Amino acid sequence: MTETVAEILAAHRAGLMTPKETVARTFARIRAHNDPAVFISLRDETDALAEAEALAGKDAAALPLYGVPVAVKDNIDVAGLPTTAACPAFAYTPARDSTAVARLRAAGAIIIGKTNLDQFATGLVGVRSPYGIPKNPVRADLVPGGSSSGSAVAVSAGLVPLSLGTDTAGSGRVPAMLNNIVGLKPSLGMISTAGLVPACRTLDCISVFALTVDDAVAALAVMAAPDPVDPFSRDRPLATLTAFPRGVRLGIPRPGQLIFFGDKAAEAAYGAAAARFAKLGAELVEFDLEPFYETARLLYEGPWVAERYLVIRDLLASDPEAIHPVTREITIGGARGSAADTFAALYRLQALRKVAERTFAGVDALLLPTAPTAYTTAEVLADPILLNSRLGTYTNFVNLLDLCGLAVPAAIRGDGIPFGVTLLAPAGRDAALASLGRAFHADTALPVGAKSIPQPPLAAPSSSLHGDEIAIVVVGAHLSGMALNHELTSLGGRLLQATKTAADYKLYALSTTPPKPGMLRIEESKGSAMEVELWALSAASFGRFVDLVPPPLSIGTIRLADGRTAKGFLVEPAALDGARDISEFGGWRAYMAQKA
Template sequence: MPCRARDEANHVTETVAAIVAAHRAGTMTPAQTVARSYQRIREHNDPAIFISLRDEKDAHAEAGRLAYPWLRLDGRPVPVQDNIDVAGLPTAAACLAFSYVPARDSTAVARLRAAGAIIIGKTNLDQFATGLVGVRSPYGIPRNPVRGDLVPGGSSSGSAVAVSAGLVPLALGTDTAGSGRVPAMLNNIVGLKPSLGLISNAGLVPACRTLDCISVFSLTADDALAALAVMAGPDDADPFSRDRPLAPLTTFPAKLKLGIPKSGQLIFFGDREAEKAYGEACKRWQSLGAELVEFDLEPFYETARLLYEGPWVAERYLVIRDLLASSPDAIHPVTREITIGGARPTAADTFSALYRLQALRRVAERTFAQCDAIVLPTAPTVYSTADVLANPIELNSRLGTYTNFVNLLDLCGLALPAAMRPDGAPFGITLLAPAGRDAELAGIGRVFHADTGLGLGAKALPQQPLAAVPAQAGPNEITIAAVGAHLSGMALNHELTTLNARLLEEAVTAPDYKLYALDTTPPKPGMLRIEAGAGHAIKLELWAMSAAAFGKFVAAIPPPLAIGTVRPADGRQAKGFIVEPAAIDGAKDISAYGGWRAFMAEKAKA
């Protein structure tokens, strides 16, 4: 293939969705995709991006063993920030004296692996995830691939740069005060900050344990949501985990209301280009049909001040208290200066701040009662590495102007590229909404990003047309998951069609199930849910059925089958067939087939 044609082919296999499509079509293999990432890492030659890399042969071999091409993250190379555990790789949080080698994956990483992702290494960060600049690490400062003099953003510097530079299509960071959003803006990529507790923090080195969340960097909102769907779900290993089912992706609403601050309330620190870019972004939202509604930003500013001026710094202090006492010089000087202040707040200070925060949360609730989401600059301006090194605390604080309040108010966020400024610096906006609206933000954010026509990442790769939003059950319908004889064309499918059920889409379950061949007439499988991540992803179909028809359908189901809640891989919930545990005694485990059709096809050959 000529070089130019090969480059163009690569351009359309950069996003997560495009890579999976190529794997399923057979035009690329997971092993080739992993090899491509390692080659790009070598060619990019920035040793400050990764703190540790997995052995390439091991990653390549794992990719070659993938047996289920329908997995959501089939063969996608994914690095994770070095405060998230990956079995066998050191977790240092950018501090060698703190380093340890975990025996098991964090829950988020385990779920990524179960969905087919190939973990390739650990990325650099502001030490102990304390910073928004990406320069507070003894492992070096990753070069900003969009404009080399700018800071890469932090704390998730390495992950954001790896995605922007085209080394990987997806990476994990964290976000306590903006670490999953500021680097997204500075690198012209998407940063998804999920609702608190949506992704388990088991296996995450905490920064502020009550506020931390694992974040996602990608080139598109669709890719970020796909990764979130794989990782989302409650986890008994994390006491801060919440059972917040992820809603399906929605289309752009006909009557969208977006909140913008009252005139004169925004702060840009004299950056006229950023101010102009935000105004143009607001006009773009209006051209897309959104109504802009003014709200009072001052209570949000007050909330932001609580994060570092209030007692929450004590949470950061708790994490490294012993290290501060035994080896203070092992901690970055700026990180040490910030964190040591966490020893000062009293219990009275803490309760006073909690009382004020609760009052501010009520104000925020009233704001969101008037709009679907608010839209703010991701950061008010940009800074060079030289500027930040000369004034590390004040300039870092400025970058958190529109991010520090978000987790204190229990909001979800989506950072999106909005413009490339005349000086070559990227500008981005962030959508914020109450917890639980993650998919809703992705549904509107993807349309905004596409409308900008901006190239993706530092390579300015062309955006591909937006994929159609999958069909969904209506307001008076129930979603049914069919896994066996009720699948299209199978023996009992007529039981769905005669009740006017309609097929929505093909999907797979989360990797939490086993499938058994039961001794029934006609042949049927039984699907049993087991420990999260310890089973298989099972192919299924999602159907929509009226509530009245659902009652008739359930009444006709014979034992040992029953209707329970089934969890597809994208985090949604559906009603579907499950089996009574006693019925699987002596039944053949057919989980390795990945679905009933594959088993029946193999059986027909015998």
């Protein structure tokens, strides 16, 4: 089945499925799912199919999200689709994409539509919208989680493999837990917020929902870049994923500090998750959680509610009934604070940030429940503010303390309620969290989303491209440890993986100094599979590297055994007169070894 981003990309690149077919399947699934509360607006299907079909003429290997369908939370601008923030009276139609959406499109993604949310991104429950309440596909009586309700449900239900949410106080993490998916909350400023309707502008970030950590990181890699039009943008380069690191120290709260509101099943699931991390090799280190709780209280008891008020104060004045009553009740309090209150809160926050710095001096990351428990829609509607607040117990402090976070599934409880944990670390450690989370999620062997779909095998952690990197296949003297490998490493080249070509090639030993092979493409499946390496170079370095390639070698498109294609070394047929056919060795390294 092709459900994850990685599986869809592999199918597209191998020609097993076209982007147009994938997009058509997406719209068919949305119709079959038949929940009008998931999407507030959909693109015209004909337009989306035409955009997908236009990808056929582009280089699939050069587009990291080639033909991948994406849903976008309806407080993020998509050109030509209304941005409502779940408030019809607020709606406008933007002429241009938000920066994040523009970067997704440039990477080959196909935007499908705009998803439902708690109005003005105020809420963690997903029930505060005039467009309805998306049904939780894991357990129908549960709230879907908010504010990014529609985005999380769309991924969990298998409608799209990837979606954008936002996360100011947990809106990218709580829905991930309640829908048994991954929620990646990047470092503040890592993804541009240009084109995002603010909730709290100093704390907002665009987040990612996916079925696996690797899929979420693939989207983050495309969007993570400084943006001159966003004054809150920061240069936060995404590091490389690694295997589960040795000696990693995970902070767990001191005994008695965790709060589950009487939910014994959630408490047991957290204990089991901590034990799983220990089994994977982490050292569990106790820390004091109380300062983090105090920070969380600042978010809604302090002046940051005034930021929410700023966004909608004109609408509050002109048409207060247009705003959801719970959203209105929470937001209107932002008009009451004084400048003195604001500075007092800022001073206290700065002190709490210093406490957090000391905590992270002794641990690499914190391990916490994503949420302490789960509630039904009926329960939340009966007590909308208190129960919402409880869901934010472990999320509200994160952006105030400038942390990055990754929410991953940990268990499906005996009562069918999903439970998840969140890893937290100081800003800039996004890849480190992903390296931990991907190994943990794979170890759980949980199905992904709500459809009981098995997790795909965990790929080599370095096999994805970052930023503007381009993959290149090397065949001979540029292989690791070979005579010309320094030409790659001196340009910042990064080994992605050792792999094989499709069985479409012959390999010849050329008369060159230093010795090099020439790989020739022949009729499909009529040749041999060759051992090769896949390297990553930045776009600028790729250009410089290609300029160094001497004749009779050239750079062409090489088909790999798994169906992917990438640029790599080929030889001009005219240069092969008298050259020895060494295809029987299956690669240059084996040939050179027998000569030694």
